[in-house]
Amino acid sequence: MADPLAADDVLMSALADRDLSALAALYDRYGRLAYALAYRILGEGEAAEDVVQDAFISAWRGATSYRRERGNPRGWLLSIVHHRAVDVLRRKTAFRPAPLEIAEQRAADEDTAAMAERNVEQQTVRQALRTLPDAQRRTIELAYFGGYTHVELAELMGVPLGTVKGRMRIGLQKMRRALEGTRA
Amino acid sequence: MIGHVSDDLELYALGALRSGEADRVAAHLGTCAACRNELAEIATVVSALPDMVPSREPPAALRSRILAAAAAVLPPAPPGRPGREATWTPRRMAGWLGVGALAAAVVILFGLELDSQQELRTAEAERAQVALIGEKVAYGGRNWYMVGLDQWKGSGGTLFAPTKTDVSPFVVFHDLRPLSAGAVYAIWLVDADGHWTRAATFRPDGHSVQSVDLTVKVETFAQCAVTLEMSTEGKRAGPVVMQSRIAPPAQ
Numbered sequence: 199m200a201d202p203l204a205a206d207d208v209l210m211s212a213l214a215d216r217d218l219s220a221l222a223a224l225y226d227r228y229g230r231l232a233y234a235l236a237y238r239i240l241g242e243g244e245a246a247e248d249v250v251q252d253a254f255i256s257a258w259r260g261a262t263s264y265r266r267e268r269g270n271p272r273g274w275l276l277s278i279v280h281h282r283a284v285d286v287l288r289r290k291t292a293f294r295p296a297p298l299e300i301a302e303q304r305a306a307d308e309d310t311a312a313m314a315e316r317n318v319e320q321q322t323v324r325q326a327l328r329t330l331p332d333a334q335r336r337t338i339e340l341a342y343f344g345g346y347t348h349v350e351l352a353e354l355m356g357v358p359l360g361t362v363k364g365r366m367r368i369g370l371q372k373m374r375r376a377l378e379g380t381r382a
Numbered sequence: 383m384i385g386h387v388s389d390d391l392e393l394y395a396l397g398a399l400r401s402g403e404a405d406r407v408a409a410h411l412g413t414c415a416a417c418r419n420e421l422a423e424i425a426t427v428v429s430a431l432p433d434m435v436p437s438r439e440p441p442a443a444l445r446s447r448i449l450a451a452a453a454a455v456l457p458p459a460p461p462g463r464p465g466r467e468a469t470w471t472p473r474r475m476a477g478w479l480g481v482g483a484l485a486a487a488v489v490i491l492f493g494l495e496l497d498s499q500q501e502l503r504t505a506e507a508e509r510a511q512v513a514l515i516g517e518k519v520a521y522g523g524r525n526w527y528m529v530g531l532d533q534w535k536g537s538g539g540t541l542f543a544p545t546k547t548d549v550s551p552f553v554v555f556h557d558l559r560p561l562s563a564g565a566v567y568a569i570w571l572v573d574a575d576g577h578w579t580r581a582a583t584f585r586p587d588g589h590s591v592q593s594v595d596l597t598v599k600v601e602t603f604a605q606c607a608v609t610l611e612m613s614t615e616g617k618r619a620g621p622v623v624m625q626s627r628i629a630p631p632a633q
Binding site: 218221222225226229230231233234235237238243246247250251254255258267268269270272273276277280281284320322323324326327338341342343345346347348349351362363366367370373374377 | 389390392393395396397398399400421422423424425427428429430431432433434435436437438439440441444445448449451452453
């Protein structure tokens with residue numbers, strides 16, 4: 199089977215050469231995931247579309263500055279999508295301390311999860327996240343999907359900044375070990 | 383060099399730093415290979431998080447919008463440049479030729495071999511037209527894609543409402559069907575009460591991509607549509623060829 203990461207590298211090379219069909223192929227490969235991520239963060243289709251369009255145009259313009267040693271193309275593209283989506287979310291909703299349950303509901307909305315395609319990768323990541331203690335899992339989810347800064351999280355969860363930072367660090371370390379274990 | 387930023391790398395990778403703090407970390411990463419390597423390890427885990435998001439299909443028109451916008455902001459290079467991957471040939475592009483307005487035109491212009499002077503002149507005319515459209519698209523603004531209906535499936539048009547106030551709104555059509563003598567296409571804007579306002583009337587010019595300016599601003603309308611008419615003025619009488627809702631501006 200072809201290595202998808204190697205194929206991604208070929209795409210990035212073509213993208214840097216301003217080959218529009220490479221952009222089309224990159225969209226075909228990751229457009230759905232990018233849209234799902236933006237939708238999860240923003241909770242509405244039109245804003246998610248704008249973010250995805252913005253991210254792919256940014257990739258098109260910035261392909262020559264992409265450096266493989268800083269991450270694979272998939273991670274690079276999704277980090278652009280995430281960054282833009284969180285930017286939009288923060289501009290749209292000036293932070294107000296909200297009850298923790300509401301914040302968690304928004305960040306970890308499971309209503310459509312039942313319809314989700316439960317592929318192996320999805321199950322692996324969910325499983326890795328499930329292995330974390332609740333406090334670590336919630337901190338990571340609220341930061342990544344909820345767009346909360348560490349200062350907001352400390353206020354929201356009623357814990358010191360250092361605790362937020364520690365939960366993220368230990369949680370991500372455990373996830374990494376869990377993912378390595380399942381992929382080995 | 384400022385001190386290492388190891389303590390903040392998880393926050394940075396998760397996007398949980400405030401903007402000034404993130405800028406400080408980014409500045410350090412630009413100069414410190416050790417912190418960059420550490421971040422790359424953390425980013426591997428963070429980049430797996432989107433995999434737990436329920437799958438969601440984006441609207442079909444998004445793909446063509448992205449390709450059209452890409453072609454407008456930074457024109458693609460012609461094929462055959464040294465160093466290009468052989469995988470990405472014009473033949474491979476055929477799969478999406480039908481869906482992108484500007485993108486399709488660009489591919490046609492750069493991708494096909496031109497056998498005659500006539501074809502060359504036609505291509506040059508299209509190239510000039512695409513360049514003109516690209517300039518207008520580059521102004522930025524909002525856009526909506528109208529999907530061809532019934533026998534117009536495969537055709538489509540993107541309505542652009544430029545941010546620049548002295549530029550008229552316009553529609554970029556692709557793959558328009560030719561019309562019989564006397565028939566015209568009419569572009570309409572429809573308000574929330576269902577009142578139709580004719581915004582332009584035109585005939586296809588035979589190019590794969592055609593831009594048509596509107597005489598009416600789109601802001602107060604709820605939908606746009608194209609109909610087939612037998613008159614260049616008057617009320618709507620013919621069938622709807624394509625249409626789209628127009629979302630109100632963000633509050």
